Amino acid sequence: MDFFVLALWLLRLAFLAVLYLFLYTVVRALLRDLRAAAREPGAELGRLVVVASTGDPPPGSVFALDAVTTIGRDVNNTVVIDDPFASGDHAALTFRGRAWYVEDLGSTNGTYVNGSPVEGVAPLGFGDEIQVGQARFRLDRARR
Amino acid sequence: MARLGSGSIERVGEDGPHIPTWHVPVTGATARPLPAIVPGLRPRPRWRELQLLGLVAVALFVGSVSLGATVRARAAAAADAPLPDGALAPHDLTALLVYLGVLLAAHVIQVMAGRRTDQVLLPAVGLLGGLSLLLMQRLPQSLAGQLGGLAQTQLVWLVLAFAVITLLAVGVRSDSWLRLYKYTWAAVGVGLLVLTFAFGRDVNGARLTLDLGPISGQPSELLKVILVVFLAGYLSEFRPLLVEQSTRLGPLRLPPLPYLAPMVAMWAIALGIVVIQRDLGAALLFFAVFLTLLYVATARASYVVIGLGLFVAGSAVMYRLFGHVAQRVDIWLDPFVDPQGAGYQVVQALYAFGRGGILGTGLGNGLPTVGGRLPIPEIHTDFPLAALGEELGLIGVLAILGLYLVVIERGLRIAASAADDFRALLAAGLSLVVGVQAFIIAAGNLKLIPLTGITLPFISYGGSSLLANALVVGLLLALSDRAVEPPPPRPPRSRLARIVDRGAR
Numbered sequence: 001m002d003f004f005v006l007a008l009w010l011l012r013l014a015f016l017a018v019l020y021l022f023l024y025t026v027v028r029a030l031l032r033d034l035r036a037a038a039r040e041p042g043a044e045l046g047r048l049v050v051v052a053s054t055g056d057p058p059p060g061s062v063f064a065l066d067a068v069t070t071i072g073r074d075v076n077n078t079v080v081i082d083d084p085f086a087s088g089d090h091a092a093l094t095f096r097g098r099a100w101y102v103e104d105l106g107s108t109n110g111t112y113v114n115g116s117p118v119e120g121v122a123p124l125g126f127g128d129e130i131q132v133g134q135a136r137f138r139l140d141r142a143r144r
Numbered sequence: 145m146a147r148l149g150s151g152s153i154e155r156v157g158e159d160g161p162h163i164p165t166w167h168v169p170v171t172g173a174t175a176r177p178l179p180a181i182v183p184g185l186r187p188r189p190r191w192r193e194l195q196l197l198g199l200v201a202v203a204l205f206v207g208s209v210s211l212g213a214t215v216r217a218r219a220a221a222a223a224d225a226p227l228p229d230g231a232l233a234p235h236d237l238t239a240l241l242v243y244l245g246v247l248l249a250a251h252v253i254q255v256m257a258g259r260r261t262d263q264v265l266l267p268a269v270g271l272l273g274g275l276s277l278l279l280m281q282r283l284p285q286s287l288a289g290q291l292g293g294l295a296q297t298q299l300v301w302l303v304l305a306f307a308v309i310t311l312l313a314v315g316v317r318s319d320s321w322l323r324l325y326k327y328t329w330a331a332v333g334v335g336l337l338v339l340t341f342a343f344g345r346d347v348n349g350a351r352l353t354l355d356l357g358p359i360s361g362q363p364s365e366l367l368k369v370i371l372v373v374f375l376a377g378y379l380s381e382f383r384p385l386l387v388e389q390s391t392r393l394g395p396l397r398l399p400p401l402p403y404l405a406p407m408v409a410m411w412a413i414a415l416g417i418v419v420i421q422r423d424l425g426a427a428l429l430f431f432a433v434f435l436t437l438l439y440v441a442t443a444r445a446s447y448v449v450i451g452l453g454l455f456v457a458g459s460a461v462m463y464r465l466f467g468h469v470a471q472r473v474d475i476w477l478d479p480f481v482d483p484q485g486a487g488y489q490v491v492q493a494l495y496a497f498g499r500g501g502i503l504g505t506g507l508g509n510g511l512p513t514v515g516g517r518l519p520i521p522e523i524h525t526d527f528p529l530a531a532l533g534e535e536l537g538l539i540g541v542l543a544i545l546g547l548y549l550v551v552i553e554r555g556l557r558i559a560a561s562a563a564d565d566f567r568a569l570l571a572a573g574l575s576l577v578v579g580v581q582a583f584i585i586a587a588g589n590l591k592l593i594p595l596t597g598i599t600l601p602f603i604s605y606g607g608s609s610l611l612a613n614a615l616v617v618g619l620l621l622a623l624s625d626r627a628v629e630p631p632p633p634r635p636p637r638s639r640l641a642r643i644v645d646r647g648a649r
Binding site: 004022026114125 | 192195196199200202203206207209210213214217227231232264267268271383384443503504506507536537539540543546547550553554557561562563564565
């Protein structure tokens with residue numbers, strides 16, 4: 001009987017231990033998964049879709065976004081737009097940590113997010129529309 | 145495949161050529177597909193899932209042996225007889241093997257289908273269901289009359305639930321049937337509500353059960369899934385409007401008023417459920433899921449603040465006007481006013497948690513077996529956490545809550561990597577509906593909030609609850625496959641834009 005009581009007691013603890021072993025295994029797998037997703041090489045962080053424009057790039061073009069993307073008329077920008085209302089260095093999109101921000105680089109005609117002008121740096125969400133000159137862009141989720 | 149703009153992906157100061165993302169293998173693709181056995185069938189191994197299912201099998205086997213040994217020892221002690229030989233054996237080996245067999249079958253079918261779906265959800269839900277089976281085996285079998293007792297009925301429902309999960313995980317290849325018909329689904333939901341109100345059967349003072357010939361069910365369980373589908377469709381369509389515009393009222397920036405209408409309607413429906421169906425739990429669940437989804441979609445705290453304000457106002461009025469609401473709140477505030485009457489259930493549940501302590505009394509060793517009398521009424525549907533808390537203790541309850549957290553984490557992870565807003569909102573909503581429901585009933589059992597009669601997902605006894613939650617998990621699994629056909633392009637913003645588009649073409 002004593003052996004039985006001891007065995008039963010051990011069984012009870014073993015059951016709880018296996019429950020936690022399961023949780024531990026799951027959490028370890030989840031963490032590995034999260035880390036893998038975080039350092040996936042070459043992963044795009046978002047995409048910029050041209051909604052409307054008068055010249056180059058044509059509406060419907062898609063740009064895969066890096067952590068820093070500059071927009072303007074100057075050829076050294078990441079996204080070069082051929083638009084008389086855009087400044088040479090017009091705006092910059094930056095991905096900081098977990099969210100997107102847009103910054104106006106002192107453009108003549110201003111940068112607009114969903115129709116309201118950007119003063120300094122403004123946060124951006126997926127689906128927001130950015131206007132630079134006459135061109136309008138939409139920030140979309142990265143395709144994975 | 146999306147077209148790239150001219151000169152678009154020149155990166156400054158980067159070594160090596162740029163690799164477009166779609167050439168990078170998706171995570172989890174490291175395992176090579178097995179050779180095709182039948183043409184058209186490409187099995188893909190799921191080692192992680194198999195490993196976790198192995199752990200589930202070990203856990204349930206140990207639990208079953210623990211339960212069986214305790215039950216036999218108690219029976220022997222009660223009859224003053226010596227301990228029978230082989231007392232250290234599973235309680236009901238057949239039921240355990242049937243359950244584990246079903247889990248294995250679900251795994252094998254998913255391997256054969258070869259989809260890249262989530263590998264953690266099935267084992268987590270399998271362990272919760274297994275705990276439910278162990279609990280139902282140790283409660284008095286007379287609690288449910290059909291199919292030879294409580295455990296057997298629950299086993300049948302669990303088998304059906306995993307059949308639903310597997311079917312959805314393998315079969316759902318597109319979400320357009322949910323995306324395109326959101327108003328149809330909403331109409332179905334309202335129809336169910338009206339049907340329940342008109343033809344429903346009163347059980348314990350709440351009109352929740354609908355009889356359709358030989359089948360009876362609780363539509364509110366199905367309704368929560370429909371609600372999430374509708375909200376995901378509605379919010380993903382109107383998200384830009386909800387985020388961009390605002391109504392200024394003095395210093396306050398309020399959301400645009402026209403789009404507040406569905407919010408108010410939702411609030412009215414929740415209150416209606418309380419008044420007409422007397423179902424506090426469902427009302428609380430629906431409203432909480434609605435608010436969280438609204439916040440997920442817009443990231444605007446003002447919606448949540450307004451929603452909570454409406455909730456508090458509504459609750460205060462309800463408390464004054466309706467006796468059943470006031471009674472629940474009074475019990476919650478102090479159950480010991482009437483410990484043998486109104487507060488009996490809650491008081492007994494608190495005692496059960498107290499008896500359990502940190503390590504618990506051991507499976508099968510709790511009070512419910514004494515004299516075959518139930519200390520907690522409705523323990524199998526409303527208080528399974530109290531029963532498990534008594535027998536597995538604080539440690540066991542924390543593990544169970546951890547399992548729910550795992551389910552929620554997987555859901556939110558699926559949402560975070562979803563390809564578009566609808567899928568993200570759908571996945572977030574589906575996982576939140578399970579999480580919020582588990583929270584509401586667990587907190588109710590622990591007297592953290594007033595008790596409401598909803599089920600603990602995957603653990604409570606009951607077919608409606610198990611099948612509805614299986615629907616949720618099945619959809620989550622289907623959504624987690626990133627190879628699902630790409631979502632349709634966004635529709636043009638207005639009818640005018642559509643006409644202009646057509647003219648240009």
